[in-house]
């Protein structure tokens with residue numbers, strides 16, 4: 001680590017010493033959409049000129065909904081787009097490192113842990129990826145055990161977290177596991193976005209007591225919270241109150257009540273202080289007019305512009321003067337270092353481990369996920385068997401007659417291709433369902449996108465497609481009675497596998513475009529339908545205008561169907577009866593190579609082996625194209641909230 005690293009960050013994997021974070025005139029704005037206009041945006045100020053200091057201990061950020069709590073928390077945690085941030089953020093008096101978010105812990109509001117893994121396995125996953133390989137596995141295991149003990153998770157350490165199909169641990173244990181995922185790296189600062197949301201009263205209390213204990217051991221805990229109960233409020237050391245993106249109080253939590261009472265707001269005897277603060281900020285408690293008169297401010301003016309009034313009052317207070325005394329020397333020191341060139345932003349490697357180690361860890365999780373949550377595989381297998389039997393019954397042992405032989409064969413081939421492509425649309429779920437997990441882990445520096453991508457392909461998309469496809473083809477091929485020839489069978493199988501993989505890659509690509517399942521499904525279906533229309537089965541492609549017919553070259557159906565038709569129809573004879581018109585009787589059988597005629601009439605080249613293989617190459621090309629685009633989209637997924 002660079003010599004310029006803040007002291008607390010240097011010790012990120014040994015003893016824990018919380019960092020002191022200071023904010024100097026920090027503002028944050030976004031380009032918000034103008035309602036009713038599709039592309040018009042305007043700069044919307046979310047946080048306005050915030051000054052503050054967060055030391056080791058319990059630091060709460062409070063405020064009514066929309067006041068900017070989460071924005072401030074994300075901004076301090078380095079998870080906001082720096083383009084919208086103005087002002088200076090210092091960590092132990094030094095500029096915030098570029099990958100600050102990878103060195104600190106951030107517990108998101110909606111728990112993000114893998115449901116099929118146990119509590120211990122989840123913690124080990126985080127430790128394996130975020131603690132350097134140079135630290136022996138034994139030490140990493142010890143760190144996990146220590147964290148389990150610290151969080152009181154011993155009893156459920158070997159229980160699975162739980163999914164919709166697997167009964168798992170309780171809400172409190174789940175939240176503590178989330179906290180543990182961050183604690184295994186012994187972060188000097190732990191951020192939590194609304195840590196009590198969704199928990200019942202006693203679980204919220206136990207989580208907050210746990211955080212308080214962690215803070216007593218030297219950590220800087222910073223969290224946003226909406227409307228805490230009194231028992232939770234008591235755990236706060238420092239508090240920042242926000243109103244419309246402005247600071248209206250920042251100081252010791254237990255002094256806030258007397259601060260507002262001095263300002264002329266009265267808290268009723270049994271009122272909960274946090275409720276009282278919110279009532280003041282929301283204008284539900286009228287300011288004491290007598291007090292206002294003394295200060296020369298009219299009550300109605302204060303009410304009309306409450307946020308401005310409260311923040312101005314705060315800036316006049318002794319608390320604010322004290323804050324300036326604390327943060328101004330830090331900033332002056334920083335400016336001095338800046339002037340002599342020693343205050344550089346530290347550069348630390350983004351990842352703790354290398355490509356292979358990350359890929360192995362992420363793949364092992366994907367494999368466990370697949371094995372322990374077999375519903376998806378079983379459902380796919382059931383569908384494959386069901387649809388395979390239906391196709392087998394409908395096209396049972398095709399005849400070799402000219403009248404029905406070709407028609408039924410081409411029909412069966414189209415049915416099989418269509419079934420495989422449409423059943424692959426379900427691959428959308430594989431990424432959409434863990435999009436939030438991926439974004440969180442990527443932002444927190446768990447792994448490189450390429451490692452995730454590779455493990456997703458090898459242990460999710462491929463096995464989930466390969467098994468059902470193999471079962472389906474084994475059933476249909478022999479029930480329908482396609483050519484009993486080993487080479488033909490494997491060429492048929494290979495084509496279907498490639499077609500299925502390409503369709504799955506289209507679905508995967510669609511799922512990287514958007515977070516909305518329905519939109520992803522729409523994108524995917526649209527591509528598949530267009531591909532089907534230009535597959536050559538519904539329309540003679542030669543009769544189409546040039547401006548439209550180029551679409552046939554990007555149609556997965558065209559390549560898939562052409563290859564399957566060649567495998568099944570090339571050099572095949574189908575017999576037709578020859579009738580002599582005079583007698584109107586069947587006189588002979590004509591068994592010609594009508595298979596070749598069909599292929600020729602439909603513009604499908606079949607003479608050379610390249611005529612077949614070019615379709616496979618084209619499918620591989622399209623598969624690669626969609627994979628590359630999906631990878632680029634994953635790589636560029638918004639890293640900021």
Ligand SMILES: Nc1ncnc2c1ncn2[C@@H]1O[C@H](COP(=O)(O)OP(=O)(O)OP(=O)(O)O)[C@@H](O)[C@H]1O
Pocket residue numbers: 030031032033044046063064065066067068069070071072224226
């Ligand atoms: N990207 C954005 N575009 C437009 N407005 C935004 C954006 N991000 C935040 N805001 C607005 O900024 C304000 C503060 O948002 P923020 O989520 O920080 O508030 P909050 O206090 O955490 O609210 P809550 O308690 O409801 O989560 C809100 O009015 C929100 O709508």
